[in-house]
Amino acid sequence: MRIVTFTRSTPDTAAKVEVGGDGAVTWGGAATVVNPWDEYSLEEAIQQAGKAGGKSAAIAVGAPMHDDALKHALAMGLDEAYRIDDAALDATDSLSYATAAAAAVTKLGDAKLVIFGKESVDVGTDSHIVQTARKLGWTMLSYVSKIVSVDYAAGTLKVERLVEGGKQVVSASLPAVISVMKDINEPRYPSFMGIRKAAKASIPVWSLADLGVSGLRAKAKTTRFANLPARTVEVEMLTGDPEDVAAKLVDRLLAEKVL
Amino acid sequence: MSTVLVWIETHDGNARPTSWEALGAANALASTLGASVTALVLGKNAPAIAQDALTRGAAKALASDDASFETYRLEPYAALLSALVKEHAPLAVVAVASSAGRELLAASAADTDSAMLSDAIELGAVAGNVTVVRPVYAGKILSDAVAEGTAFVTVRARAFQPAAPVGGTGEVLTVAPVLAEASIAAKLESFEVEVGTVNLGDAAIIVSGGRGIANNPKDAPAGTDKPDVWKAKDGFETVLKPLADVLGGAVGASRAAVDAGYIDYAHQVGQTGKTVAPDLYIATAISGAIQHQAGMRNSKVIVAINKDGDAPIFKLARYGIVGDIYKIVPALTAELKKRLGK
Structure with missing residues (x-):
């Protein structure tokens, strides 16, 4: 049995991301890292596969740059890595991504649980996660902060979810797709041996034809990237003793009508 | 008349305040598209909240306070929303980008093979196609995107003006659940409220x-x-x-x-x-x-x-x-x- 997780390479979290004169997104010479939310899903996949006595597999959808994230996954200790890449696939369209992702899970054949990090910071969404579950026809449990219990034989799963205003405990049936939050675990660092092994690994690349997907066409298209409008605010520094600055600040906040 | 469907999220018998922002965004989009707004309200007190949506500019409201909708769960909500979208073929489906809104619209967009555009901070239309501006790369840059066909759009909280009561009227129709409780796998076992904190x-x-x-x-x-x-x-x-x-x-x-x-x-x-x-x-x-x-x-x-x-x-x-x-x-x-x- 396999526990499957999806990951991708995104610009280093501290990198300055900009749109260049040619309209392309750049982040200077900064390196890519594993999508920050995926540290937790990769760790959870290793742990869940370990507990179930199964294998863990990481899959990335997109260009060769995502091999870096897959190598990080292998270095952390995931057993397998695959990448889906096809000129006809627009992975910024969440439904195209989900269609390919669901087909890859089906191709692996023996997955019971698919784990995603909460969202992808580059595309800025989690739509593709829910849509992967719907394309598979599986249970979707988002924002999971803890897996309370999982029983593959009985086909049941119980999790804690972090939603607005509190924590839910939900029970549901397997197979399932879950998205995990930051406090689900403490991600491990890749070991030296893991990094060496990952460096030598060759990652199979699947085309849409390999997955049996045809006629994929994006319904949502990104047409342009743009830099943020500059924040035109000029900072006003308030000085004096604490009572003075407090009074000055309250004067200004009342004038701004934000209180 | 073609329609823009908006999901008014409820919690404990009240509309989530940010849902009125979704209605405000839907009202503006509908007027751009020459369409009317239909509100969908599910959960406790849904008929009364649906009336509130009518006073805030929706032309029609669909409501159900069936027990299976009491607390939001993806399966029953998505089954009904997808059925309604297939029946009414709206130009757009709008909701606030809360944890439930993001999940529900993405699921229903997948069920109906429609375009999904999440976390919009601006909403418009070009030649009848819905367009959005949305933050990407962790909010470091923006992207413009366009939908083909029915557009499922979640709007970021506090990016749109809430729809104010304008004394509108219309009819509230009762809708029936698509899934019976027995065929819903997800069961809510407990909810631990984080006391004294504002969302x-x-x-x-x-x-x-x-x-x-x-x-x-x-x-x-x-x-x-x-x-x-x-x-x-x-x-x-x-x-x-x-x-x-x-x-x-x-x-x-x-x-x-x-x-x-x-x-x-x-x-x-x-x-x-x-x-x-x-x-x-x-x-x-x-x-x-x-x-x-x-x-x-x-x-x-x-x-x-x-x-x-x-x-x-x-x-x-x-x-x-x-x-x-x-x-x-x-x-x-x-x-x-x-x-x-x-």
């Missing part, structure tokens, strides 16, 4: 603390295992919380504070936490790393209080105070109590 995403005012909150002049009780954690927790509880309370706001935190164990992750603002856009954001003892900025830079007015005058947070702030938060914040709380008459 960060909905908050109009947020008071946030960073790692420097551990510089509490109070001494931790003798024998405390991690004195810095004790000091920081005490600071959040006895210094920042009272300021948030007098403002009717929520308490936020930087990643550094959360990672150090000073406060629960639910309070984290930034790239791996919540993205917020309140009217007022008060950053105390937060240096303003780019990851934090990504989560709060769209706040209307930013106030920074930090002992380091060179901290990057001052570049975003409208008002800056260099000093010790343990001296300034209590003075600010006292001044606000006096001026706001609390």
Whole structure:
């Protein structure tokens, strides 16, 4: 049995991301890292596969740059890595991504649980996660902060979810797709041996034809990237003793009508 | 007449306040498209909330207070929404980008093979096709996107004006659930409410603390295992919380504070936490790393209080105070109590 997780390479979290004169997104010479939310899903996949006595597999959808994230996954200790890449696939369209992702899970054949990090910071969404579950026809449990219990034989799963205003405990049936939050675990660092092994690994690349997907066409298209409008605010520094600055600040906040 | 369908999210028999922003966005989009708005309201008290939606500009409302809709769950909600979309073929389906809204619309877009555009901060149409502007790369840049056919759009909280009551009228139709309770696998076993906190995403005012909150002049009780954690927790509880309370706001935190164990992750603002856009954001003892900025830079007015005058947070702030938060914040709380008459 396999526990499957999806990951991708995104610009280093501290990198300055900009749109260049040619309209392309750049982040200077900064390196890519594993999508920050995926540290937790990769760790959870290793742990869940370990507990179930199964294998863990990481899959990335997109260009060769995502091999870096897959190598990080292998270095952390995931057993397998695959990448889906096809000129006809627009992975910024969440439904195209989900269609390919669901087909890859089906191709692996023996997955019971698919784990995603909460969202992808580059595309800025989690739509593709829910849509992967719907394309598979599986249970979707988002924002999971803890897996309370999982029983593959009985086909049941119980999790804690972090939603607005509190924590839910939900029970549901397997197979399932879950998205995990930051406090689900403490991600491990890749070991030296893991990094060496990952460096030598060759990652199979699947085309849409390999997955049996045809006629994929994006319904949502990104047409342009743009830099943020500059924040035109000029900072006003308030000085004096604490009572003075407090009074000055309250004067200004009342004038701004934000209180 | 063609229609824009809007999901009014409910919680405990009330509309989530940000749902009226979704209705406001839907009203504007419908007028651009020459369409009318249909509101979908599910859960306890749905018929009354549906009436409220009509007074706020919806031409029609669909409602069900069936027990299977009492607490939001993806399966029954998506089954019904997808069936309604197939039946009515709306030009767009709009909801607020809450955790439930994001999940529900994405699922139904997949069920109906439709375009999904999440977290819109602007909404429009070109030649009858719905267009959005949405933040990408952790809010560091924006992207324009266009939908073909029915567009499922979630709108970011506090990016659109809420629909105000305008005395509109219309009819409320009762809709029946698609899934019977017996065929819904997901069961809610318990819900632990986080008491006394305001939802960060909905908050109009947020008071946030960073790692420097551990510089509490109070001494931790003798024998405390991690004195810095004790000091920081005490600071959040006895210094920042009272300021948030007098403002009717929520308490936020930087990643550094959360990672150090000073406060629960639910309070984290930034790239791996919540993205917020309140009217007022008060950053105390937060240096303003780019990851934090990504989560709060769209706040209307930013106030920074930090002992380091060179901290990057001052570049975003409208008002800056260099000093010790343990001296300034209590003075600010006292001044606000006096001026706001609390």
